[in-house]
Amino acid sequence: MAQKKIGKQTFQFSSVPVVTSWASVVGPKEGQGPLGDKYDLVLTDSLAGEKTWEKAEQKMMQYSMELALEKQELLPKDLDLYLAGDLLNQIISANFTARFLNTPFLGLYGACSTLAQGLCVAGILLEGGFAEKIGVSASSHHDTAERQFRTPTELGDQRPMTAQWTVTGSASFLVERIGTGIMLTHATIGKINDLGVSNTQDLGSAMAPAALDTIKTHLEDLGRSEDDYDLIVTGDLGFLGSNILKELLQQNDISPKKINDCGIMVYSPSQDTHAGGSGCGCSAVVLAAHLIERLRKGLDQRILFVGTGALLSQISAFQGESIPCIAHAVVLEARGEVK
Amino acid sequence: MIKLQEEEIRQKIREREGLISRNVLLKEQEMTRQQEELQKEHQKVLYWEAQALGEERKKLADLRQEIERQQQRLTKPQQIAYQSIALKFVPPQTVVKNTIMAFLVGGLICLSGQIIKNLFSQGGLADKEASAATSALLIFLGAFFTGIGYYDKLGKVAGAGSIVPITGFANSIVSSGLESKKEGYIYGVGAHLFTIAGPVLAYGTMISILVGLIYYFAK
Amino acid sequence: MELFKAFVLGGFLCAIGQLLIDLTPFNITPGHILVGYVTSGVVLSSLGLYQPLVDWGGAGATVPLSGFGHSLAQGAMEGVKTQGLLGALGGGLEATSIGIAAAIVFGLVVATFAQPKG
The missing domain is CATH 3.40.47.40 (Stage V sporulation protein AD)
Known part of the structure; x- marks a missing residue:
């Protein structure tokens, strides 16, 4: 009988991992939204000074992790593990961010559930005593997603009323075995x-x-x-x-x-x-x-x-x-x- | 031994068939039980199938497919029930407004086409040439407004009003090409230019050739 | 009057497209609409049903993509008259070659100089 599993699908973390730091980076449209003044960094345009939208998405993910680390005065090398994912084929935003961070890395794909998936996995690993500090990121970008999943952005088509708008933004979380913050x-x-x-x-x-x-x-x-x-x-x-x-x-x-x-x-x-x-x-x-x-x-x-x-x-x-x-x-x- | 078990599974499938054909919405518990039964049967039959040879293998493959079919059909009533709930919450499309806007914008594009054609005719072009020149100019305009980023905004309001005219054809070409620019000029722009317009040319040409052939033999 | 007719017929053809998008249960994209209009243009034209629309509405019938289909069909039939079987093969594309070439040229040029805005 699994000791830390309760009921059918729930894991209990009795050592209570802690989310100690977090940061968010978003595009201009999100910056104009109701939470506009609460994000750590709002980009002035959806290219973030890069040549391609894909590159911009990757940079957002990287910036959010860097900001989250800086708030705790930590560096990428202090992470035992980095968990990240995004919507693009072969999760390239996460892969390239992990290349920058140069930490042990597990790529995740859970489509839009990726962040929750990352927090679940981080909790399990910290509870199991496999790590002290884990970074978790997820990102999406309206234009990269539109390109990949739907139609060219300049195509003059109408979106039906049921369609949703992919958020341009990324957020990262630092989850630690011991620390002060929000309990998982x-x-x-x-x-x-x-x-x-x-x-x-x-x-x-x-x-x-x-x-x-x-x-x-x-x-x-x-x-x-x-x-x-x-x-x-x-x-x-x-x-x-x-x-x-x-x-x-x-x-x-x-x-x-x-x-x-x-x-x-x-x-x-x-x-x-x-x-x-x-x-x-x-x-x-x-x-x-x-x-x-x-x-x-x-x-x-x-x-x-x-x-x-x-x-x-x-x-x-x-x-x-x-x-x-x-x-x-x-x-x-x-x-x-x-x- | 296997024969006996196989007969048992066939019997269960027959019983379940009755349940499925009634199209009833199963209780959650019953659904889970049935699904687990099906998984168990599927796994067993697949295991036998992997070991069997010749006729025997084919017979087991048929049985496995029968199980797969039941797996799919079992959840159909549940799917239909859910989708009818979901449908209640779907916001209404603004059909009337969309149609009026499509009519107005589409009409205006055609009206501009007529003005352009009249100017070409006055300039001394014969009817056919004037038509072709008009098409070419409209294609240019469609491409141009896509390039400066306005055509997709028009399309958001006009819908089919800006898709159906030949400017929409140009929009589909430029938007596809532009989007892939960063992947280079051959595999990016070149390869994607006709992502949407390609099927249009392929099927249009194909059917026109069929028409030509029919015309040839009917003549 | 000629302009008004072009407006009405063109608008009408576009409105049909919009109704197809909004009222059918399938997910109809611009690609479906464009292919649908071209092929129905070819079929209607070959049955002699499209020419009356062109005669009445002018650009209202030729500017929508069904007009492109009309040119394809007329070109193919024209080709059969002048060149026989070979004309059936090449006639359609010949009649529409200016439009296709314009699409390729302007498409490439604009895609080269413009940037996607997102």
């Missing part, structure tokens, strides 16, 4: 959920069942209810997916009142993103700039952060396959008294 107490690893949605312009609908599955399993595993959390926040379901999730939760007798979504928080409705934000960067920058800061200030005591990912490729989409989706959850707690 549990992780729930998700299963693939696929209810046959194949419309790549409607990822919210595709991902909502995965979020439901993970949230429900998490609460059952720990014998908790939604009232044990100040916030249950999903990664990038957007307006549409979040509304579906609320309906699904109600059908499963879970109150949806604590639910929110990073894809909804990252842009204001006037920014014309249709169904909200998406991408690895979406949940990452909202967590770093907003949610974890609320925990630090004691505005929230305990949140459930649920990264959601649509694990499709352009090829699977063209071949008409439905979209396999996943959600991973981590529990983050402020130090001090917990309700």
